[in-house]
Amino acid sequence: MSPRARLTLATLAVPVFLLLTVAAVGGILWVDLSAEERHALAGLLAPRVGLMFVFLALAAVCAIAVVRQLHRNYVALPARLAEEARVLLSTGAARPVGVAGSPEVRALVETINALAEHRRSLEDDVAERIRAAMNSVEEEKNRLAALMSELTQSVIVCNLEGRVLLYNGHARQQFRALSDAPAAAGGGELLGLGRSIYTVFDRALVDHALETVRHRLQRGIQAVTHFVTTTRSGQLLRVQMAPVLPGGAGTVVAGGEVSGFILLLDNITRNFETESRRDQMLHTLTEGNRAALANVRAAAEMLDYADLQEELRERFRKVIRDEVQAMSQLLDRTATEFADSLKARWPLEEMLGADLVAAAQRRIEQMVSLPTKLEEVDEGLWLKVDSFSLLQALTYLAHRLSDEFEVREVRFRLVPNGRLVHLDMIWSGQAMSTETVMSWELEAMQFAGESSPLSVRDVIERHDGEMWMEREKVRHRAFFRIALPAAVPQVAQEVPAYPAGEGRPEYYDFDLFSWSERSRALDDRPLAELAYTVFDTETTGLNPSQGDEIIQIGAVRIVNGKLLRGEAFEQLMDPGRPLDPESVKVHGITADMLAGRPAIATVLPAFHAFAADTVLVAHNAAFDMRFLQLKEAATGLRFDQPVLDTLLLSAVIHPNQESHRLEAIAELLGVEVVGRHTAVGDALVTAEVFLALVPLLAAKGIVTLRQAREAAEQSYYARVRY
Amino acid sequence: MTKKILIVDDEQNIVISLEFLMKREGFEVLVANDGDEAVRCIRAEQPDLVLLDVMMPKKSGFEVCQEIKADPKTQATCILMLTAKGRDTEVAKGLALGADAYMTKPFSTRELVARVRSLLGMEA
Numbered sequence: 001m002s003p004r005a006r007l008t009l010a011t012l013a014v015p016v017f018l019l020l021t022v023a024a025v026g027g028i029l030w031v032d033l034s035a036e037e038r039h040a041l042a043g044l045l046a047p048r049v050g051l052m053f054v055f056l057a058l059a060a061v062c063a064i065a066v067v068r069q070l071h072r073n074y075v076a077l078p079a080r081l082a083e084e085a086r087v088l089l090s091t092g093a094a095r096p097v098g099v100a101g102s103p104e105v106r107a108l109v110e111t112i113n114a115l116a117e118h119r120r121s122l123e124d125d126v127a128e129r130i131r132a133a134m135n136s137v138e139e140e141k142n143r144l145a146a147l148m149s150e151l152t153q154s155v156i157v158c159n160l161e162g163r164v165l166l167y168n169g170h171a172r173q174q175f176r177a178l179s180d181a182p183a184a185a186g187g188g189e190l191l192g193l194g195r196s197i198y199t200v201f202d203r204a205l206v207d208h209a210l211e212t213v214r215h216r217l218q219r220g221i222q223a224v225t226h227f228v229t230t231t232r233s234g235q236l237l238r239v240q241m242a243p244v245l246p247g248g249a250g251t252v253v254a255g256g257e258v259s260g261f262i263l264l265l266d267n268i269t270r271n272f273e274t275e276s277r278r279d280q281m282l283h284t285l286t287e288g289n290r291a292a293l294a295n296v297r298a299a300a301e302m303l304d305y306a307d308l309q310e311e312l313r314e315r316f317r318k319v320i321r322d323e324v325q326a327m328s329q330l331l332d333r334t335a336t337e338f339a340d341s342l343k344a345r346w347p348l349e350e351m352l353g354a355d356l357v358a359a360a361q362r363r364i365e366q367m368v369s370l371p372t373k374l375e376e377v378d379e380g381l382w383l384k385v386d387s388f389s390l391l392q393a394l395t396y397l398a399h400r401l402s403d404e405f406e407v408r409e410v411r412f413r414l415v416p417n418g419r420l421v422h423l424d425m426i427w428s429g430q431a432m433s434t435e436t437v438m439s440w441e442l443e444a445m446q447f448a449g450e451s452s453p454l455s456v457r458d459v460i461e462r463h464d465g466e467m468w469m470e471r472e473k474v475r476h477r478a479f480f481r482i483a484l485p486a487a488v489p490q491v492a493q494e495v496p497a498y499p500a501g502e503g504r505p506e507y508y509d510f511d512l513f514s515w516s517e518r519s520r521a522l523d524d525r526p527l528a529e530l531a532y533t534v535f536d537t538e539t540t541g542l543n544p545s546q547g548d549e550i551i552q553i554g555a556v557r558i559v560n561g562k563l564l565r566g567e568a569f570e571q572l573m574d575p576g577r578p579l580d581p582e583s584v585k586v587h588g589i590t591a592d593m594l595a596g597r598p599a600i601a602t603v604l605p606a607f608h609a610f611a612a613d614t615v616l617v618a619h620n621a622a623f624d625m626r627f628l629q630l631k632e633a634a635t636g637l638r639f640d641q642p643v644l645d646t647l648l649l650s651a652v653i654h655p656n657q658e659s660h661r662l663e664a665i666a667e668l669l670g671v672e673v674v675g676r677h678t679a680v681g682d683a684l685v686t687a688e689v690f691l692a693l694v695p696l697l698a699a700k701g702i703v704t705l706r707q708a709r710e711a712a713e714q715s716y717y718a719r720v721r722y
Numbered sequence: 723m724t725k726k727i728l729i730v731d732d733e734q735n736i737v738i739s740l741e742f743l744m745k746r747e748g749f750e751v752l753v754a755n756d757g758d759e760a761v762r763c764i765r766a767e768q769p770d771l772v773l774l775d776v777m778m779p780k781k782s783g784f785e786v787c788q789e790i791k792a793d794p795k796t797q798a799t800c801i802l803m804l805t806a807k808g809r810d811t812e813v814a815k816g817l818a819l820g821a822d823a824y825m826t827k828p829f830s831t832r833e834l835v836a837r838v839r840s841l842l843g844m845e846a
């Protein structure tokens with residue numbers, strides 16, 4: 001019963017109660033009285049009946065007033081306060097409950113307010129802690145991402161199903177090199193978040209390695225294993241596998257439980273080739289000479305016999321001459337052919353010659369206080385050097401020149417000479433004796449606080465170089481010449497391109513740890529959980545059935561509700577037919593831009609791989625799918641995964657909108673449109689639109705893929721057919 | 723009785739020396755230039771000892787050795803293998819296939835003569 005109804009009831013009940021009480025008292029008295037007394041009383045009361053009723057009415061009014069007052073204080077007010085307190089409870093609003101009413105009620109309200117205040121401060125505290133924890137997690141993630149991206153080794157982290165959770169830039173580059181269509185997908189069809197590593201590596205091989213890791217974990221030894229594998233493109237990869245242990249670092253888990261694995265990749269194709277060549281050379285020079293040596297030796301030994309006839313003696317000599325000549329030729333051939341493999345094995349780095357000279361100048365000026373100058377430096381020369389030891393040697397020589405021959409200045413010259421580079425350190429004044437040069441070359445380099453066990457000769461040998469002194473008599477100068485093998489100029493490492501305005505690409509997604517392969521049929525999985533390939537095509541015209549062709553495919557991926565801008569697919573194709581001038585106005589792609597591009601038959605396999613295991617999303621998907629389907633017969637590639645159309649989904653949500661053009665939907669949903677009418681630009685907008693549609697669909701009860709497909713089919717536009 | 727020795731090698735430059743050497747030691751010398759010829763010659767001439775090169779066209783020394791040692795009529799023939807490969811595994815293979823001795827090129831001719839004589843049961 002509401003307080004108001006209770007008040008009405010009470011207001012009515014009070015006069016009724018009063019009347020009943022008076023009537024009852026009067027009745028009992030009346031019954032108790034004798035006949036004479038009754039008569040006397042009636043005589044007494046009869047003239048005062050009016051007054052009695054007036055008193056009675058006054059009493060009723062007073063009682064009603066008291067009841068109303070009590071109701072206000074003890075029913076209405078607590079009810080109001082309770083409402084306010086409920087608001088406080090449900091919203092945690094800052095406004096406290098109003099203090100009013102009797103002292104007891106006031107005390108109660110104040111206690112409630114104190115409790116509310118207490119709760120709010122606790123909540124604030126918890127929120128603050130959560131924020132701090134999230135910040136530190138985010139920071140750690142970023143630090144990890146930064147670290148990974150700078151690593152020169154390729155790192156890939158996978159969950160137990162082989163889904164990629166994390167990879168670094170180097171891994172990306174490596175896979176770019178392995179890709180069949182490096183220009184389009186940049187290896188993204190092989191390596192991407194949520195993709196299966198088994199598209200690259202044999203599953204049995206990885207399982208075997210994982211088994212080894214588990215065994216090693218159980219036995220408590222370092223749980224790392226290696227394997228070497230060849231890729232489809234014939235590259236040789238050495239892979240190191242380490243486990244990801246559940247429950248964070250340091251927890252040793254019994255039973256060899258792992259929650260994922262880390263792969264460190266090394267492309268050893270080149271090393272392997274070098275090693276093989278080295279082996280081959282070694283073999284040629286040892287085993288390859290045995291037979292010839294045997295011939296020579298036997299013949300030579302025959303010559304020792306005194307009873308040899310002249311004719312035979314000449315034959316043996318000829319054997320020796322021929323064999324030795326053949327061996328000399330073999331030696332020369334081998335030495336030339338394997339010149340590169342013969343170089344010293346000290347790890348040398350490639351360095352721009354000019355940089356080396358600049359560093360030498362700084363070091364000599366700093367450590368020896370000897371002024372330096374440049375004479376002639378070829379800026380384009382690359383050297384293969386151990387820069388630290390070479391700089392040490394140059395500084396050491398400068399030190400001795402300054403110390404023992406009072407040289408006031410040294411100059412540098414860097415010039416090419418065939419396969420060699422001449423690095424000269426020049427000084428004016430007298431030249432020293434060859435013996436002195438020899439001793440400088442052979443003594444360990446100890447000077448000005450530097451103490452190296454190496455001599456200049458050691459350093460030069462390490463570089464497979466030579467050093468000597470020459471005089472320029474005319475100019476009264478001399479110089480040390482260090483001849484070093486030149487290195488092939490380095491091509492700047494290609495940095496993968498990302499759409500402008502993007503920061504670090506999304507290389508990691510640890511949420512994938514909780515993915516479970518096909519744990520539910522794709523159809524019954526929530527839209528928010530699925531992986532998507534959002535794509536768009538540009539075409540020569542609008543009629544695929546009349547021979548119009550795709551000229552560009554652009555695609556991006558959505559994994560775990562995140563748009564992966566870094567893993568885009570973009571490729572122009574030569575359609576092998578003229579462009580419709582109308583279409584050129586739309587996409588701005590001209591025939592020049594398509595000349596020399598690959599044909600669709602070579603691009604589709606890469607796109608097929610890129611879209612593997614995902615749901616396809618496109619705006620007006622029927623159009624793009626029609627083009628793809630018409631290629632099925634020619635390429636043998638079926639795009640048979642589920643397809644969602646943002647146009648139809650938009651029509652499901654906003655059935656009353658006039659236009660479902662991509663721009664219109666994007667505007668309605670507050671998605672910024674950039675770079676439209678390039679395939680990848682449109683794919684990006686479509687992806688953003690799709691991501692905005694997912695929660696709106698959920699609000700309409702459309703949560704799973706099946707529900708989305710069914711809703712789309714019913715939508716009006718579904719009847720449009722190309 | 724003069725012992726008969728068969729020299730099997732496809733390289734004339736070693737055959738000249740070996741032929742001269744063995745003749746000088748008083749042996750009767752036959753020469754074969756490949757594996758097939760060697761097997762035919764061993765069956766026909768029944769030499770006491772074969773100096774057998776391993777790497778030859780048509781049939782390798784290993785095959786010749788195996789064939790000869792498997793045939794009761796020829797298995798008494800002494801086989802000394804000469805090879806231009808120094809790997810231990812090959813020496814083991816040669817001996818396992820029945821070769822009586824094994825020498826790796828280049829070898830000392832004096833030692834070769836000593837090995838031949840001892841294999842034929844003559845004094846060194």
